[in-house]
Amino acid sequence: MGIKVANTDSIAEAGEILKSGGLVGMPTETVYGLAGSALDGEAVARIFEAKGRPSFNPLIIHVPDLSSAAAFVEISDEARAVAHAFWPGPMTLILPRKSGCDVSELASAGLDTLAIRVPSHPVARELLKTCGVPVAAPSANKSGSLSPTTPAHVHDSLGPSVDLILAAGACDVGLESTVLDLSEDVPVILRPGAVTAEQLSDVLGLDVRYASANADVPKSPGMLLKHYAPDLPVRLNAIDLEEGEALLAFGSDRFMAVKGGGPASGLPDDWRRNLSEVRDLHEAAANLFAMLKELDQSGAKGIAIMALPETGIGAAINDRLRRAAQR
Numbered sequence: 001m002g003i004k005v006a007n008t009d010s011i012a013e014a015g016e017i018l019k020s021g022g023l024v025g026m027p028t029e030t031v032y033g034l035a036g037s038a039l040d041g042e043a044v045a046r047i048f049e050a051k052g053r054p055s056f057n058p059l060i061i062h063v064p065d066l067s068s069a070a071a072f073v074e075i076s077d078e079a080r081a082v083a084h085a086f087w088p089g090p091m092t093l094i095l096p097r098k099s100g101c102d103v104s105e106l107a108s109a110g111l112d113t114l115a116i117r118v119p120s121h122p123v124a125r126e127l128l129k130t131c132g133v134p135v136a137a138p139s140a141n142k143s144g145s146l147s148p149t150t151p152a153h154v155h156d157s158l159g160p161s162v163d164l165i166l167a168a169g170a171c172d173v174g175l176e177s178t179v180l181d182l183s184e185d186v187p188v189i190l191r192p193g194a195v196t197a198e199q200l201s202d203v204l205g206l207d208v209r210y211a212s213a214n215a216d217v218p219k220s221p222g223m224l225l226k227h228y229a230p231d232l233p234v235r236l237n238a239i240d241l242e243e244g245e246a247l248l249a250f251g252s253d254r255f256m257a258v259k260g261g262g263p264a265s266g267l268p269d270d271w272r273r274n275l276s277e278v279r280d281l282h283e284a285a286a287n288l289f290a291m292l293k294e295l296d297q298s299g300a301k302g303i304a305i306m307a308l309p310e311t312g313i314g315a316a317i318n319d320r321l322r323r324a325a326q327r
């Protein structure tokens, strides 16, 4: 771990770290981000673990330009207009994921939309161009503490869980980007930021509001978050299978059996997934949403899930599983 002044060499080094699954403290014009490759589920799992957040919120994906964004999300006319007006800059758009989009399901918490932005900070821009992968980056602080606007904040908050911090002084804006949801019929601001409702209204030619039951009051983003939920009923802490259930295992499923039937190993391939045979919670987090989605489409009548430990990132996995089980 270290802090290095951002220059051509340290940015190249940071690019290699991102490509090989490591984490980088990345300066942006808003706040410092905790950056990891959005294509690498285990890197994304490490981001959540470093932040110490006991749940998975979808993360913002950072790309160098609009044409890179178009590889991952559907760009509507509205999105193009907002992008032309405010990218690069402190503006995040929620857009539908493109089919075949290879961004980790964990990065978007299983949602069929993606939050994407093109930052304007020269160091972030150079890093994104150099590394060539889309970068997931929440603010580089422990969950619940203030957003980091200096390299020292990042170091103090996250310390050894970051492989390299690129130091580029204090952030200009000091407040996270505006988040605009363009995935629904009506554009809605999910998080206020430097780009204002008035500016967005001008560009789109309509009255853009904050997402809130009673119009103009900004709400905290957490309250607005949609959660991925499987269609099938989910049963937690399963120690055996009901007839017709698919299995989401963790560790060995050698002793799992279908009630009144044979062992789990006799289930159809499509009905059987293992979050991590070696009980690695990072691997489990990286697989969580993709495997839930696959089992949800298996044609089974329910999903039985083995218990996972509540330690480390296991708490966030269990949080999501409990939500899935509640429906």
Ligand code: TXA
Pocket (backbone or CB within 6 Å): 028, 030, 031, 032, 033, 034, 057, 058, 059, 060, 090, 092, 094, 108, 111, 113, 114, 115, 119, 137, 138, 139, 140, 175, 176, 177, 179, 190, 191, 221, 222, 225, 226
């Ligand atoms: O300024 C910023 O945006 C900073 C810098 C590092 O770029 N990043 C940042 O990321 O603030 P994060 O992960 O702390 O904030 C992500 C926000 C949350 O409010 C989250 O709820 C929302 O974006 N979000 C992400 N994906 C979403 C989705 N698919 N639908 C709705 N909201 C989403």
Ligand code: MG
Pocket (backbone or CB within 6 Å): 138, 139, 147, 176
């Ligand atoms: Mg944050």
